[in-house]
Amino acid sequence: MKEIALHLLDIAQNSVRACATEIRITLAVSPATDTLTLEVKDNGSGMDEETCKRASDPWYTSRTTRRVGLGLPLLQMNATLSGGTFKVTSAPGKGTVVTATFGYSHIDRPPLGDISGTIALLILSNPSINIVFTHILDERTWCISTREIIDELGREAVSDLAIVRGLREIISENISESKIHET
Amino acid sequence: MEKLKSLADLKKIREDARVKLDLRVKGDNPEGLVQVKVAMATCGIASGAKPIMDFFVDELDKRGIGAVVTQTGCMGYCYAEPTVEVQLPGQEPVVYGFVDRKRADEIIEKYIKNGELVEGIIPVNYEKID
Numbered sequence: 001m002k003e004i005a006l007h008l009l010d011i012a013q014n015s016v017r018a019c020a021t022e023i024r025i026t027l028a029v030s031p032a033t034d035t036l037t038l039e040v041k042d043n044g045s046g047m048d049e050e051t052c053k054r055a056s057d058p059w060y061t062s063r064t065t066r067r068v069g070l071g072l073p074l075l076q077m078n079a080t081l082s083g084g085t086f087k088v089t090s091a092p093g094k095g096t097v098v099t100a101t102f103g104y105s106h107i108d109r110p111p112l113g114d115i116s117g118t119i120a121l122l123i124l125s126n127p128s129i130n131i132v133f134t135h136i137l138d139e140r141t142w143c144i145s146t147r148e149i150i151d152e153l154g155r156e157a158v159s160d161l162a163i164v165r166g167l168r169e170i171i172s173e174n175i176s177e178s179k180i181h182e183t
Numbered sequence: 184m185e186k187l188k189s190l191a192d193l194k195k196i197r198e199d200a201r202v203k204l205d206l207r208v209k210g211d212n213p214e215g216l217v218q219v220k221v222a223m224a225t226c227g228i229a230s231g232a233k234p235i236m237d238f239f240v241d242e243l244d245k246r247g248i249g250a251v252v253t254q255t256g257c258m259g260y261c262y263a264e265p266t267v268e269v270q271l272p273g274q275e276p277v278v279y280g281f282v283d284r285k286r287a288d289e290i291i292e293k294y295i296k297n298g299e300l301v302e303g304i305i306p307v308n309y310e311k312i313d
Contacts, residue, residue, distance in 0.1 A: 065259035125254040161244035
């Protein structure tokens with residue numbers, strides 16, 4: 001994975017498969033403390049302690065279509081390579097939290113990539129899951145959620161391609177400062 | 184056009200879209216919409232599935248084709264990613280492998296618009312890993 005956005009797209013898919021009804025995605029960019037944190041928290045089926053430990057083993061997967069599961073191990077690798085940390089906490093029936101912290105100014109930190117496009121695609125692809133995206137840049141916070149969009153524009157809006165393209169633009173506008181910081 | 188900044192700006196688009204969609208549904212496509220599913224597990228994403236999904240979202244909207252675009256997981260065709268499953272209304276789904284922008288464009292122009300099959304189809308009974 002070459003971008004943090006692609007990791008996010010990948011990890012969020014785990015939550016979808018765990019039958020989550022709500023996925024909370026937090027992207028905290030903090031040049032002040034030189035960290036960039038990506039957290040994906042869901043209320044899905046969760047994992048017991050044993051499974052949770054094996055989740056970041058590339059040879060472990062709950063799938064039957066193939067024998068490897070590289071999503072979490074790749075994220076762990078990229079986080080630790082940039083001097084950051086990686087943590088998965090989970091409880092059966094409660095849900096799972098994946099937290100990856102990157103060294104913000106570290107040369108090996110992958111670029112943010114297309115975060116706005118990723119959030120828009122997640123909202124489009126999972127209309128029955130409330131995706132809550134929070135962007136934090138130092139002290140400032142901006143948030144958008146599937147529920148908010150449905151309340152404002154109606155249920156079918158989230159499957160509408162024109163709306164999703166507009167949504168991408170809105171998110172991009174509101175997180176643009178992080179992108180400027182980055183370059 | 185001014186840049187979109189809030190949900191209120193989206194409402195306008197919503198109204199326009201509703202008018203367009205109404206026309207489409209009443210027009211030549213009464214049975215339902217085209218379904219495009221982009222495989223987006225780790226293998227798909229690593230092979231560039233995201234730009235392909237963006238392409239479908241943008242182009243189907245621009246070309247005025249009423250479609251549902253969603254993600255699916257890994258179908259076991261990791262070697263052929265990015266893979267895209269296309270289902271025309273009332274027909275069996277067809278899976279295309281090694282989809283790049285050029286092939287995605289062909290899929291829209293030839294298959295979705297005219298029902299003409301495009302190169303790169305993965306047969307349904309293709310051998311899978313156990």
